[in-house]
Amino acid sequence: MTTSKLRSFDRPAAVVGVLLLAVAAVTAFDASRMSKGALYGIGPTAFPNVLAVFFAGLGLAHFVIAFKDGLPKPDEADWTAFAWVSGALLALIASVAAGGGFILGATLLFAMTARAFGRRAFLKDVLIGFVIGLLVFLLFNNLLSLTLPQGPLERLL
Amino acid sequence: MDSFFALGHGFLVALEPSNLLFATVGVLLGTLVGVLPGIGPALTVALLLPVTFKLDPGGSIIMFAGIYYGGMYGGSTTSILLNTPGESASVVTALEGNKMARSGRGGPALATAAIGSFVAGTIATVGLAFLAPLLVKIAVGFGPWDYFALMVLAFVTVAATFGSSPLRGLTSLAFGLLLGLMGIDQLTGQARMTFGVPQLLDGIEVTTLAVGLFAIGEALFVASRHLHNPEKPIPIKGSLWMTREDWKRSWKPWLRGVGFGFPIGALPAGGAEIPTFLSYATERKLTKHPEEFGMGAIEGVAGPEAANNASAAGTLVPLLTLGLPTSATAAIMLAGFQQYGLQPGPLLFANSPDLVWGLIASLFIANVMLVILNLPLIGLWVRLLAIPMPWLYAGILVFAAMGTVAANPSAVELAILVVFGFIGFFMRRYDYPIAPAVVGLILGPMADAQLRRSLQMSLGDPMILLENPGSATLLGIAVLALLAPFVLKGLERFQMQED
Numbered sequence: 001m002t003t004s005k006l007r008s009f010d011r012p013a014a015v016v017g018v019l020l021l022a023v024a025a026v027t028a029f030d031a032s033r034m035s036k037g038a039l040y041g042i043g044p045t046a047f048p049n050v051l052a053v054f055f056a057g058l059g060l061a062h063f064v065i066a067f068k069d070g071l072p073k074p075d076e077a078d079w080t081a082f083a084w085v086s087g088a089l090l091a092l093i094a095s096v097a098a099g100g101g102f103i104l105g106a107t108l109l110f111a112m113t114a115r116a117f118g119r120r121a122f123l124k125d126v127l128i129g130f131v132i133g134l135l136v137f138l139l140f141n142n143l144l145s146l147t148l149p150q151g152p153l154e155r156l157l
Numbered sequence: 158m159d160s161f162f163a164l165g166h167g168f169l170v171a172l173e174p175s176n177l178l179f180a181t182v183g184v185l186l187g188t189l190v191g192v193l194p195g196i197g198p199a200l201t202v203a204l205l206l207p208v209t210f211k212l213d214p215g216g217s218i219i220m221f222a223g224i225y226y227g228g229m230y231g232g233s234t235t236s237i238l239l240n241t242p243g244e245s246a247s248v249v250t251a252l253e254g255n256k257m258a259r260s261g262r263g264g265p266a267l268a269t270a271a272i273g274s275f276v277a278g279t280i281a282t283v284g285l286a287f288l289a290p291l292l293v294k295i296a297v298g299f300g301p302w303d304y305f306a307l308m309v310l311a312f313v314t315v316a317a318t319f320g321s322s323p324l325r326g327l328t329s330l331a332f333g334l335l336l337g338l339m340g341i342d343q344l345t346g347q348a349r350m351t352f353g354v355p356q357l358l359d360g361i362e363v364t365t366l367a368v369g370l371f372a373i374g375e376a377l378f379v380a381s382r383h384l385h386n387p388e389k390p391i392p393i394k395g396s397l398w399m400t401r402e403d404w405k406r407s408w409k410p411w412l413r414g415v416g417f418g419f420p421i422g423a424l425p426a427g428g429a430e431i432p433t434f435l436s437y438a439t440e441r442k443l444t445k446h447p448e449e450f451g452m453g454a455i456e457g458v459a460g461p462e463a464a465n466n467a468s469a470a471g472t473l474v475p476l477l478t479l480g481l482p483t484s485a486t487a488a489i490m491l492a493g494f495q496q497y498g499l500q501p502g503p504l505l506f507a508n509s510p511d512l513v514w515g516l517i518a519s520l521f522i523a524n525v526m527l528v529i530l531n532l533p534l535i536g537l538w539v540r541l542l543a544i545p546m547p548w549l550y551a552g553i554l555v556f557a558a559m560g561t562v563a564a565n566p567s568a569v570e571l572a573i574l575v576v577f578g579f580i581g582f583f584m585r586r587y588d589y590p591i592a593p594a595v596v597g598l599i600l601g602p603m604a605d606a607q608l609r610r611s612l613q614m615s616l617g618d619p620m621i622l623l624e625n626p627g628s629a630t631l632l633g634i635a636v637l638a639l640l641a642p643f644v645l646k647g648l649e650r651f652q653m654q655e656d
Contacts (some may be wrong), residue, residue, distance in 0.1 A: 012587060020328065027335065030350050042612050044342040044349060047605040051334055058328050065324065072588040077381040082582075085380045085554075089373065089575045092558055097568035102559075109558060110551040116380045117547035125551070132552065136559050144211050146563045 010070020017062030024055035084116030101151020106133030164286050167514025171522055176219050179212070180519050183220035184526045187227020192234050192538045193549060194241045195375045198469070199485035199595070201228030203367040204556055206493055207563040214497040215512050219519040221493055225486065226278060226523045229469055230531060231538065233270045233462055238263060239542055246465045249433040253450070253457030260453050264397035267535060269455055270462040271528060272399075273411040277463035278524040280412075281419045281470035285477075286517050288423060289506070292478040296503040301610040302622050304479070306631035307425050308604040311475075311483055313635045314426035316593040323642045325589045332580075333597020336361045343606055356569040363492035363599050365561055367485065369574045370591045372557040374581020376550045381582070397535065407459040410440050414463025422471020425481050426638070432468045436460035470520065477501050477513060481600070485592040488599045 031048035065071070088109045095105030110129025111122055119125055137154060140146045148154070170176065186208070190201045205224050209217035236247040237254035250270065257266035299307075316330035317323035339350045340360030351357040399407065417432035417439070440456040441447070450457055475481040480502040482488040494501050499509065506513050531538070544552075561574045584591060615621035623629045 016328070016587075020331075023335065027338075027350065030352075034347050034349065042609055042617070044345050044347050047601075047608070048338055048349060051331065051338065054327075054331055055335075058324070058331055061324050062328075071325075074586045075382055077586070079381065081380040082377060085377050086579075088551075088554065089578065093568055093571045093575060096562065096571055102562060106555045106558065110555050113376065113380075113551035113554050114547035117550055119545075119547040125547075128548070129551065129555070132555055136555070140559070140563055144208070144563075146207070146211070147566055148559070148562055149566045149568075 010066045013062050013066035013070045016071070017059045017066060020055050020059030020062060024052045024059060027055060028052035081116040081118075085113055088112030088116065095151070096149045099151055101154045102148040103130065103133040103137055103153050104151055105149075106130075106136065160287050160290055163290070163510060163514045164518060166510070167516075167518035168521075170215070170511050170515035171219060171518035176216060176515065176519070177522070179216045179220040180223045180522050181526060181530075183223020184227040184523050184530060185223075186220075187224035187229075188231040188527070188531060188534075188538060189227075189541070190224075191228035191231025192541050193231075193544075193553065194235050194239050194542065195379060196228075196235075196553070197232050197247070197371070197486075198225060198228035199367060199489055199592070200371040200375075201225075201231070202486055202489045202493070203364045204372065204560050206364050206489065206496075207560045209493070214499060215515055217497070218493070218512060218516050221490060222516055222519040223523040223526070225469070225490065226274075226466075226520065226527055228486075229466055230271065230274055230527050233274065233465075234267060234535075234538055235542065237266050237270065237458070238539060246430050246433050246468070247462075248430070249437045249461040250458055250465065252437070253454050254462075256451070256453030257455065257458065258453075262453060262455075265399045265403050265455060266453075266458050268397060268399045268532065269403060269407045269459045271532060273407060273414065273459045273463040274466040275524055275528045276408075276411045277415045277418060277465075277467040278470055279521065280415045281422075281467040282517065282520045282524065284419050284423070285470055285473055285520070288474050289478050289513075289517075292474060293503045293506045296478055299479075299503075299627070300625065301607040301614070302625050302628040303631070305604055305607040305611060306622065306628035306635070307479060307481055308600050308607065310631050310635040310638065311425055311481055311600065312593075312597065312604075313638045315483060315596050316590075317639050317642060321588065321590075323639075325587075326593050329584065329589045329591065330593035330597045333366075333594035334601040336366060336594075337598045337601025337605075343602065344609060354569070356567060356573075360602075361573070361598060362564060362570075363489055363595065364564060365570060365574050366577055366598055367489050367595050368557045368560060369577025370581035370584065370594060371485075372553055373575060373578025374585055374591075376554055377578060377582040378585045379546075379550060381586075397532075403455055406444075406446075406455050409443075410436070410456045410460035411463040413439060414460040414465075415467040418464035418467030418469075419471045422468030422483075423474040424471075424483075425475040425479060426483060432464040433461040436464035473520075477505070477516075478503065480505075480603075482596060485595040488592075488595045491599055 027048050031045040034045050091108040091112060092105040095101065095108060107126055107129040110132060111125040114125040115122060137148055140148050186205055187201055190196055190204055191198060202224055209220055212220065232247050233250050235241060236251035237258050240251050240255040254266045254270065257263060312330055316326035339357050341358055342349055348358055414436045417435045421432045437457055437460060440460040441450050444450065444454060444456050446454060472484050472487045475483055476487045476491060480500055482491045491501065499505060558571065561570055581591065611621055612619065622632060
């Protein structure tokens with residue numbers, strides 16, 4: 001009995017259910033901290049409260065389907081490639097956050113993403129990424145006069 | 158008749174040399190980005206939005222029109238040659254189109270898609286030009302309760318009615334609505350859901366969400382599974398041109414496609430997939446060559462492509478007249494309007510007729526340009542498909558990052574983008590639709606404001622929503638649309654048990 005029940009239990013659906021309930025709680029909590037602030041009708045807290053109930057309902061519905069069909073079963077994933085792309089994105093954020101500038105971030109992003117998709121010529125990709133980042137920076141800075149995040153490299157230009 | 162004069166005036170605006178230039182650049186950029194695999198029209202518009210930041214509103218919105226139609230056109234090219242539809246509305250095109258390409262008839266498939274898009278886009282834009290003023294006349298009398306009810310209807314249909322799973326669609330919508338809450342409340346100035354992070358006070362940018370969910374999510378998703386099934390573009394063999402037989406088999410599906418696409422697109426309900434599926438099913442039934450369906454029938458490309466384009470023009474009707482986006486692309490276009498402080502709706506027609514009618518006229522011009530420029534350039538676009546996957550996706554990510562930091566040069570904005578990317582990855586992996594989240598983000602705060610405005614006017618009595626015939630009817634339809642998928646499913650199950 002118990003084994004067949006366990007087998008038909010879909011974990012991803014339950015995880016989503018828990019997340020949705022957590023979001024519902026956070027939304028309701030955030031709304032409870034605000035002042036009502038409306039003379040007539042409903043204030044800024046009404047919509048969050050309705051949404052919190054909506055989230056709670058969706059969370060419970062996910063628990064129900066966790067015991068039924070569950071979520072669609074995904075194919076097996078290549079988590080190494082996933083990690084490379086994630087690392088590439090984090091490298092970009094780190095570069096911008098630490099003042100390394102856009103060009104350095106774009107270079108790392110390009111080279112590491114290419115690596116994720118199976119390229120092995122890392123140095124060549126670093127070079128391509130650098131050229132693209134440089135062109136983009138010059139285009140935005142000089143032609144569209146939008147400022148991209150600056151680092152030591154950008155200040156030299 | 159008013160439409161004629163207004164449209165004529167619009168053409169005067171659109172045919173100014175600088176605006177023609179904007180339209181040309183828009184069409185070329187739209188096609189260029191739209192043709193890249195995995196990038197649909199919504200993402201094309203989102204990625205190119207920052208490029209239009211520094212232009213004047215008129216010029217940039219005209220460029221937008223070109224980007225929009227160019228992105229649609231580019232997307233169909235990818236579906237046919239690579240079998241990776243960038244959005245659900247071109248899934249059907251890929252069905253027969255890719256088979257045609259495989260059997261060496263890629264040229265005619267692309268040609269019938271392009272010319273069909275042109276025919277459909279032109280007819281549907283005429284429909285837009287005549288329908289919009291009528292709707293504006295009705296919309297002038299709309300109260301906030303009517304708008305609220307319309308938005309609820311749009312939420313339900315976009316999220317629940319037409320998707321594969323109402324639960325997953327509604328979850329995606331709820332996510333978008335939640336993001337819409339973040340930031341300073343428009344009416345009272347209080348911060349909602351910002352958790353003390355100052356960068357969140359301005360709220361979440363629609364483009365950041367769209368680029369994160371679509372571009373970053375897609376890149377992560379393709380990376381995670383590309384070792385399993387790498388796709389190769391199919392080279393075009395033989396003639397690019399349609400034979401007399403092809404023309405004979407194409408023109409009726411084009412027109413029928415418009416018949417499905419425009420009315421459904423123009424409804425304030427959304428769902429570009431429905432007309433394409435309807436068109437495919439109809440062509441399959443009516444064809445004289447039923448044996449070719451599933452093997453690459455030209456009718457199966459011509460009809461759905463026309464339906465897809467006609468419904469895209471159709472979604473501009475609720476967008477321009479009511480300010481109501483019913484697709485991810487329309488939601489991003491609305492964000493583009495708002496970036497210039499323009500709020501689509503009846504007032505826009507009254508206050509900036511030059512802009513609205515210039516845009517509508519530009520749609521005609523963009524359509525003509527697409528056919529003239531893109532049929533000869535098709536070889537060039539096809540070559541783009543041959544860019545190796547690693548460089549392609551690396552490039553897409555760099556451009557996505559570029560667009561985001563150009564709009565708001567901060568590491569926090571990038572971090573938000575990447576978080577959305579991860580969420581987009583898991584949404585793709587477990588088949589949650591993405592469009593409802595984007596629509597929810599932009600419509601959520603608007604629905605909130607309209608509801609509160611209604612209740613302020615009724616001194617807090619919620620019955621105002623049901624006492625007005627307009628909003629009561631719309632809310633009734635929304636309830637039906639929400640229940641329909643469950644009832645239909647129940648019926649199916651019931652019938653299966655009967656069998």
